[in-house]
Amino acid sequence: MAEIRPDEVSAILRKQLAGFDNEVDIYEVGTVLQVGDGIARVYGLSNVMASELVEFPNNVTGMVLNLEEDNVGCVLFGESSLIKEGDTVKRTNRVASFPVGDKLLGRVVNPLGEPVDGKGTIQFDKYMPIERKALGVIARQPVKEPVQTGITAIDAMIPIGRGQRELIIGDRQTGKTAIAIDAIINQKYTHTEEAKKFGIKPVYCVYVAIGQKNSTIAQVVAKLEEQGAMAYTTIVAAPASSPAPLQYIAPYSGATLGEHFRDSGRHSLVIYDDLSKQAAAYRELSLLLRRPPGREAYPGDVFYLHSRLLERASKLSEDLGGGSLTALPIIETQQGDVSAYIPTNVISITDGQIYLEPNLFNAGVRPAINVGISVSRVGGNAQIKAMKKVAGSLKIDLAQYRELEAFAKFGSDLDKATQKILAKGARLVELLKQGQYTPIPVEKQVVSVYIGTNNFLDSVDVKDVKRFEKEFHEFADLKYPAIYENIRSAKELKDDTVQLLKKAVEEFIEKFNKG
Amino acid sequence: MSIYRISYRYANSFFQLAEEKKLLKKYGEDIELIFNTLSQSKELRSVLRNPVIKQKDKKNLLSKIFGSKIRKETSEFLDFIVGKSREDIMMEIMKEFLNLRDDKEGIVRTGITSSVDLTDSVKKDLVSKLEKRTGKKVKPEYYVDKNLIGGFIVNINDTMLDASVKHQLDLLRKKFSEEISI
Numbered sequence: 258m259a260e261i262r263p264d265e266v267s268a269i270l271r272k273q274l275a276g277f278d279n280e281v282d283i284y285e286v287g288t289v290l291q292v293g294d295g296i297a298r299v300y301g302l303s304n305v306m307a308s309e310l311v312e313f314p315n316n317v318t319g320m321v322l323n324l325e326e327d328n329v330g331c332v333l334f335g336e337s338s339l340i341k342e343g344d345t346v347k348r349t350n351r352v353a354s355f356p357v358g359d360k361l362l363g364r365v366v367n368p369l370g371e372p373v374d375g376k377g378t379i380q381f382d383k384y385m386p387i388e389r390k391a392l393g394v395i396a397r398q399p400v401k402e403p404v405q406t407g408i409t410a411i412d413a414m415i416p417i418g419r420g421q422r423e424l425i426i427g428d429r430q431t432g433k434t435a436i437a438i439d440a441i442i443n444q445k446y447t448h449t450e451e452a453k454k455f456g457i458k459p460v461y462c463v464y465v466a467i468g469q470k471n472s473t474i475a476q477v478v479a480k481l482e483e484q485g486a487m488a489y490t491t492i493v494a495a496p497a498s499s500p501a502p503l504q505y506i507a508p509y510s511g512a513t514l515g516e517h518f519r520d521s522g523r524h525s526l527v528i529y530d531d532l533s534k535q536a537a538a539y540r541e542l543s544l545l546l547r548r549p550p551g552r553e554a555y556p557g558d559v560f561y562l563h564s565r566l567l568e569r570a571s572k573l574s575e576d577l578g579g580g581s582l583t584a585l586p587i588i589e590t591q592q593g594d595v596s597a598y599i600p601t602n603v604i605s606i607t608d609g610q611i612y613l614e615p616n617l618f619n620a621g622v623r624p625a626i627n628v629g630i631s632v633s634r635v636g637g638n639a640q641i642k643a644m645k646k647v648a649g650s651l652k653i654d655l656a657q658y659r660e661l662e663a664f665a666k667f668g669s670d671l672d673k674a675t676q677k678i679l680a681k682g683a684r685l686v687e688l689l690k691q692g693q694y695t696p697i698p699v700e701k702q703v704v705s706v707y708i709g710t711n712n713f714l715d716s717v718d719v720k721d722v723k724r725f726e727k728e729f730h731e732f733a734d735l736k737y738p739a740i741y742e743n744i745r746s747a748k749e750l751k752d753d754t755v756q757l758l759k760k761a762v763e764e765f766i767e768k769f770n771k772g
Numbered sequence: 773m774s775i776y777r778i779s780y781r782y783a784n785s786f787f788q789l790a791e792e793k794k795l796l797k798k799y800g801e802d803i804e805l806i807f808n809t810l811s812q813s814k815e816l817r818s819v820l821r822n823p824v825i826k827q828k829d830k831k832n833l834l835s836k837i838f839g840s841k842i843r844k845e846t847s848e849f850l851d852f853i854v855g856k857s858r859e860d861i862m863m864e865i866m867k868e869f870l871n872l873r874d875d876k877e878g879i880v881r882t883g884i885t886s887s888v889d890l891t892d893s894v895k896k897d898l899v900s901k902l903e904k905r906t907g908k909k910v911k912p913e914y915y916v917d918k919n920l921i922g923g924f925i926v927n928i929n930d931t932m933l934d935a936s937v938k939h940q941l942d943l944l945r946k947k948f949s950e951e952i953s954i
Contacts, residue, residue, distance in 0.1 A: 327776035
C-alpha cells in the first residue's frame with residue numbers, strides 16, 4: 258500500500274461521518290438480571306425476536322434463545338465475566354446472521370463472520386440469517402453430478418453426488434478429517450480451464466471446524482494453503498476455546514455461506530467437523546437454559562438440531578440455476594458404538610455413511626473405510642458411466658473376499674476357486690489403499706479398478722500392487738495418454754478404449770515381471 | 773416460580789376486586805402511598821423481608837403505619853399478603869397493581885433524564901410531545917444525570933429515546949473504531 262495522503266485520511270473521516278446523523282436515537286433495552294456460565298437472563302426487551310442478536314456492554318454480543326413470561330434467556334458470544342448484573346442490553350433488530358460473499362474465500366472466520374486469520378476486514382456482499390428454512394420439493398431436483406473426492410474406494414463404491422449428505426463416521430484417529438481434507442484438495446481440478454472444457458463446474462468448499470484444537474485448525478489451513486486449495490475454501494472456525502454458543506451456531510453459519518454459492522447457481526461442498534461436538538455444545542447451553550434433558554442428557558430437539566442443518570443440503574432445479582450444496586457431516590463415535598444417540602440420529606438423516614474402523618486403520622488399510630457397511634443412497638446416479646461400469650464387479654469381488662476371509666484364517670486347505678477369490682480380494686484391498694493428500698483423478702481411478710477387477714494383477718505379488726499401479730500410470734501417461742483422455746472427455750469406457758487399455762496392460766505386465 | 777407470576781396473581785385479584793366495587797381510583801391512591809413508602813424506606817422493606825419477625829408483629833406494624841391513611845379493604849389486603857407469607861414481595865405486588873391500573877387508564881410512566889434541571893415550560897412541551905407520540909397519558913418522572921453532558925433520554929417501558937450528547941459521542945466513537953477499507 259502506498260503512503261496515505263492527508264486528503265485520503267480526511268476523505269475517510271468524511272465517509273465515516275457521512276452515515277452519522279445526530280437525530281434522536283430510538284432503541285429498545287433490557288436489564289441483566291442474572292449472568293454466568295455463558296448465559297444471561299434479561300428483564301425487559303419485550304419486543305425481542307427469537308434468535309435475535311443483542312448487544313451487551315464491553316462489545317459482547319449475545320443471541321436470544323429463550324423467550325419466557327418475565328425474562329429473556331440469552332447466550333453470550335463473549336466472556337460472561339465482562340457483564341454485570343444490572344447492565345443494559347440493547348436490541349439490534351437483526352437475527353443472528355453471517356456475512357456472505359466471494360471475498361470470504363481463502364479466509365478463516367469465526368461463526369459470526371469476523372476474520373480470525375489476521376488478514377484484515379472482509380468486504381462481504383450482505384448478511385444472511387444463519388437459520389434458514391430448507392428448500393421444499395419444488396425447488397429441488399435429483400442428484401446427478403458427482404463430487405469426486407479423489408479417494409478411489411469412495412468414488413468407486415460409495416460415490417457422493419452434488420447435493421448429497423454423506424456422513425463420515427468413525428472412532429477418533431481413524432482418518433475422518435483426512436477424507437474431508439482430501440475431498441477439498443481434489444476440488445482444485447474443478448476450478449481449472451480443463452474441467453470447464455469438459456463441463457465440470459467448480460466446487461467451492463467450506464470447512465466448519467467445531468470444538469477442535471486451534472493447532473489442528475492451523476494445520477488444516479497450512480495444508481490447504483500448501484496444496485493451493487485455500488483459493489476456493491473458507492474455514493469457519495469455532496475452536497474448543499470458543500464459547501459453546503459459537504460452537505453451536507458454527508455449522509449453520511457454514512451452511513449459510515454454502516447456500517450463497519448454491520443460490521447463485523454454483524456448487525459448494527460444506528464439511529461439518531464434527532457434529533458430535535456441536536451436539537455437546539448445544540447440550541451444554543440447553544442445560545444451562547434449564548431446558549429439560551432427555552436421553553444422554555441431550556435436549557428433546559437434538560434431532561431437529563441436525564435435521565434442519567442437513568436438510569439444507571440440496572440440488573436446485575434448473576429454473577433456480579441448478580446450484581448445489583453437498584454436506585459432509587462428520588461424527589466421532591466412542592469405541593465404535595454407532596448405536597449411541599447422536600450417531601443413530603445423523604445416520605438416519607443422511608443419504609449414506611462412510612464408516613471408518615480402527616482395526617482396518619491399524620492393519621494398514623488406509624483410508625480405513627469398511628466398504629461392507631458403508632453406503633451411498635443416491636450417489637450412484639451421479640457416477641460417471643465409466644466408473645459405474647468397472648465398479649460394479651469391484652463391489653461383488655470384495656464382498657466375496659470378505660465372506661471367505663474368515664475361513665482362510667483357519668489355515669485349512671482351500672480349493673482352487675476359493676484361493677483365487679482370496680488372492681484377488683487381497684490385491685483389490687491393496688489397490689484401494691491410498692496415501693493422504695494424494696487424490697487420484699477419476700480417469701486413473703477407472704483404469705486402476707479396471708486392472709484390478711479384470712484379473713491383470715494375478716501375476717503381481719500383493720506387496721507390489723501399489724508399485725505396479727503407480728508405474729503403470731506413469732507408463733500409460735507417456736505411451737498411451739489417449740486412454741485417459743478418452744475417459745475424461747467421453748466419461749464412459751468405450752470398446753476401443755478398453756482394447757487400448759488391455760494392450761497397454763499386457764505390454765506393461767511383461768516389462769514389470771521381467772524387471 | 774418466578775416473582776413476577778406470584779406478584780401478578782395477588783395484584784390482579786385485588787385489581788379485579790377494585791374494579792368490581794368501582795373503587796379503582798381510591799384503592800389506587802392507597803396502593804400508591806404504600807408503594808412510595810416502601811420504595812423510600814429501606815428499614816420497612818428489610819423488616820418485611822426478615823423471617824425472624826413474627827407475622828403478627830408485621831401486621832401490627834403495617835396497620836400502625838398505614839391504618840389511618842388507607843381504606844379498610846386495602847388494609848385487609850395487606851394483612852392477607854402477610855397471612856400468606858408473601859410480605860417479602862409486597863413491593864413487587866404493589867408495583868404490579870399500579871401497572872395494571874396504568875394499563876387500564878391508559879397511562880404510561882416515563883423516565884426523563886436530562887443533564888440539567890428542565891424548566892417547567894420545557895417539561896410541559898416535552899410531555900405534550902410524548903403524549904402525541906404514544907397516544908397515551910404520560911406520567912413523567914424527572915431525573916438529572918450530569919454524565920449525559922447535554923440533551924436528554926426518555927424511557928418509555930423498554931424503548932429509549934436517546935438525544936443525549938453522551939450517546940452521540942459513543943456512536944461517533946464506535947463509528948471511528950470500525951475498520952473501513954480504502
